[in-house]
Amino acid sequence: MRSLSALALLATAAAAIPLEEYRTGHGNSKLNVQVGDRPYYLVNNMDDGPLKRKLQSCSEGPFRPSDFVVSHRGAALQFPEHSLEGLTAARRQGAGILECDVAFTKDKKLVCRHSQCDLHTTTNILNTTLGAKCTTPFKPAANGQPAQAKCCTSDITQAEFLTLCAKMDGFNPKGTTVKEYMDGTPYFRTDLYATCGKLLTLDSYIKQVDAWGLKFTPELKTPEVPMPFNGYTQEQYAQDLINAFKKQKINPNRVYAQSFLPADIFYWIKHEPKFGKQAVYLDERVDTPEGYANATASIPELAKRGVKIMAPAFFALTKVNSKGKIVPSEYAIAAKKAGMDIITWSFERTPGRKIPDSDEEELTEVQLLFALPQMGLYACVFVDTFCVALVVKILIEHLIAGDIACDFLPGAPVEVCNIAFPGTQLLLIAAHSPIIDFPKGETVRDFPSAVLLKKTEIPALTDHSPAANLDTTTTIDFRSSKR
Numbered sequence: 001m002r003s004l005s006a007l008a009l010l011a012t013a014a015a016a017i018p019l020e021e022y023r024t025g026h027g028n029s030k031l032n033v034q035v036g037d038r039p040y041y042l043v044n045n046m047d048d049g050p051l052k053r054k055l056q057s058c059s060e061g062p063f064r065p066s067d068f069v070v071s072h073r074g075a076a077l078q079f080p081e082h083s084l085e086g087l088t089a090a091r092r093q094g095a096g097i098l099e100c101d102v103a104f105t106k107d108k109k110l111v112c113r114h115s116q117c118d119l120h121t122t123t124n125i126l127n128t129t130l131g132a133k134c135t136t137p138f139k140p141a142a143n144g145q146p147a148q149a150k151c152c153t154s155d156i157t158q159a160e161f162l163t164l165c166a167k168m169d170g171f172n173p174k175g176t177t178v179k180e181y182m183d184g185t186p187y188f189r190t191d192l193y194a195t196c197g198k199l200l201t202l203d204s205y206i207k208q209v210d211a212w213g214l215k216f217t218p219e220l221k222t223p224e225v226p227m228p229f230n231g232y233t234q235e236q237y238a239q240d241l242i243n244a245f246k247k248q249k250i251n252p253n254r255v256y257a258q259s260f261l262p263a264d265i266f267y268w269i270k271h272e273p274k275f276g277k278q279a280v281y282l283d284e285r286v287d288t289p290e291g292y293a294n295a296t297a298s299i300p301e302l303a304k305r306g307v308k309i310m311a312p313a314f315f316a317l318t319k320v321n322s323k324g325k326i327v328p329s330e331y332a333i334a335a336k337k338a339g340m341d342i343i344t345w346s347f348e349r350t351p352g353r354k355i356p357d358s359d360e361e362e363l364t365e366v367q368l369l370f371a372l373p374q375m376g377l378y379a380c381v382f383v384d385t386f387c388v389a390l391v392v393k394i395l396i397e398h399l400i401a402g403d404i405a406c407d408f409l410p411g412a413p414v415e416v417c418n419i420a421f422p423g424t425q426l427l428l429i430a431a432h433s434p435i436i437d438f439p440k441g442e443t444v445r446d447f448p449s450a451v452l453l454k455k456t457e458i459p460a461l462t463d464h465s466p467a468a469n470l471d472t473t474t475t476i477d478f479r480s481s482k483r
Helices: 003-015 040-044 050-057 082-090 129-133 178-182 203-210 234-247 260-270 288-305 330-337 387-399 455-464
Strands: 066-071 095-104 109-111 135-138 148-150 216-222 281-283 309-310 318-319 326-328 340-345 362-364 380-382 415-421 426-432 452-454
Touching: 040 050, 066 082, 082 095, 082 203, 095 203, 095 234, 109 234, 148 452, 203 216, 216 234, 216 426, 260 281, 260 380, 288 309, 288 330, 288 362, 309 330, 330 340
Parallel strands: 066 095, 066 380, 095 216, 281 309, 309 340, 340 380
Antiparallel strands: 095 109, 135 148, 318 326, 362 452, 415 426
């Protein structure tokens, strides 16, 4: 089974649940939300049954923007990430909070990029004269060595950045020419809308999202160059992000500033408290057993220092107890006890990958999505379309109703939940342990919300332990009181 099977089911959910059930904050919005043709196509091809009828009953909406859905990188499944076109598509699909990953240019201006050094895979820079300014200009594949390139926003000025075209993220490591190297869009995405995406500065992103009346989640990306950068300090970088919103007179209540660096969060809390009260601490400490324990123990102190929203990867929030029940993790309970809100990234859009130096193919699948709304999480975020947020609720409803079962496999590298719906099948892989045995030294940080199974391990699905239905009596409400 490939990850497309999971994506297909997620798409069917777009027409399933009236959005009144989600907190939106956009009740008076006149935005025209459209889910596209694919959900209807998929639903119509399902076997007859209660799930199909449930989905069809909501086919005409109403649909409107939802704060439960945060656009990650725009709408990167079909549109170049962090482009105006991707941002517009995310808005059209119903995302109520739109993201800009913030990086700085050579002249210390702020732009939207998922990584400071991803221009060689997300733009056409290598096919322009600016390619010569890259940290690592293009080197073709030769003598068994893959092609190389590394281009950073800090290699060029903002004016130069804005001359580039956004493209679908991808590259061909076997490329012997720039054209071959740039032709690397994964099979499950498309270049249909990638003619020349318009890149965004932080200022233009703010202006556009504000015009739609939606909310913002800018992430201060961790620099990939030594700081200070030509005198530009981390503190000034953090301040410049907030200044951009203040300059356009954006209400801080509409802004969820994010960072993996706790120093950034503390800076905002101290120097920009109106923005700091909604600062989101992206917690990657949970990636190792020791880090997970330390992160859990530190939550009370973080709360005392003013941190109000924690955002670990999804695997840190649930575990399976001795009875095979899905229950909140110690981390999640500690965050709730401290009065914190929780946001998590719940979907990995990266395609299947190859094990280095091997022909063995790996499969990347959706994590344990169905636990989120039942546990009352503040938001199901960092998804590429709002379909994911809706399918989560469907899965919960059918687990509770007993229409489907969750079967766990003992002895696998991770727990595997194989959920069969009428007419389709979705493989959900739950990383219940904070550490996963990735090949060649890769860690869960490289695949923050998905895990990997070799194709040869998939047949083990036929040899499973007794079904374990979700125990609704052990779930808790993670939401703190309304702000």
